[in-house]
Amino acid sequence: MVNSKTAERIFGIATSLPPHELSLSDAINLPKAQQLCWDAMECQDRNEVVRLAIEATKLTALCADAFNLLADSICYHDADRLILLRWATRVGELCCRERIAENTGHLHGFIDARPYMRARTQLAWTLRELGCYEEAVAHYEELLRVEANDHIALGMLMTSYLELRRFADAKRLFDAHREQGGTHLHYSEVIWCWLSGLREPEFVAALQEALHSNAFVPALLSDPEMRYERSPFGVTVGGPDEAAEYLAVSYRLWDANPKLKRKVITLARRLMPKVKAEQEARTREFRLRAGLPDDTKQ
Helix, strand or coil: CCCHHHHHHHHHHHCCCCCCCCCHHHHHHHHHHHHHHHHHHCCCCHHHHHHHHHHHHHHCCCCHHHHHHHHHHCCCCHHHHHHHHHHHHHHHHHHCHHHHHHHCEECCCCHHHHHHHHHHHHHHHHHHHCCCHHHHHHHHHHHHHHECCCHHHHHHHHHHHHHCCCHHHHHHHHHHHHHHCCHHHHHHHHHHHHHCCCCHHHHHHHHHHHHHHCCCHHHHHHCCCCCCCCCCCCCCCCCHHHHHHHHHHHHHHHHHCHHHHHHHHHHHHHHHHHHHHHHHHHHHHHHHHCCCCCCCCC
């Protein structure tokens, strides 16, 4: 797909020392290179994606998204992906460091910062796949620092803290983001209760809250091959596709704790009638407050 001379040039750039400042040429060409990358992201032809990304690198070596795309398109080994993604993260940060300094905590709203965030997110994931958990955690912590509502970083950080048995850090994260709720948070708290040795009532309460978030996780733990429909509009909150997405991230924790897995599967079956009754009661209350007819009796 990529000839050896082009590959040598791409990896030669990625293994060099990044500059400390943008040159005038880079500043002028960066928007043009980014436009090529946006075109590539909308393209279905992989060869065309690679061609556009390579053209972007010819305009400037500081286009993070060009190296993000190439890491996904031309690398067959994670070690090669790391080289390109480390470069993308460095130059992405360089190109938006003023934006980061001025808007730490809510960075995702700025389009020019997204290539950097994409690069760091992909880099952290690749490090996890290689077993470099501590280094991946540092990247997820930084992502959450610059964007407090980065749900990917938040979920990955919860899982990573539990994998590394950093229970105090995990608890701090749960408490800080409890209002957001969500499947990842609630099931991470179930695992935390188990690993921390909390009493049975606390564990049961945590699982019950998790079932309110998503009741399909225990079913998929019991039968990973369970068939389900995927929404064409993205992940369904509370749906089986969301449960599968959560387990794709956290499966190592569940596999490492088979007793926990069996307990959750068994206990969920007993708790589900109560959970369904509570959900119906909440729905009735909501409809009553909204002045709508109660259709839960139908």
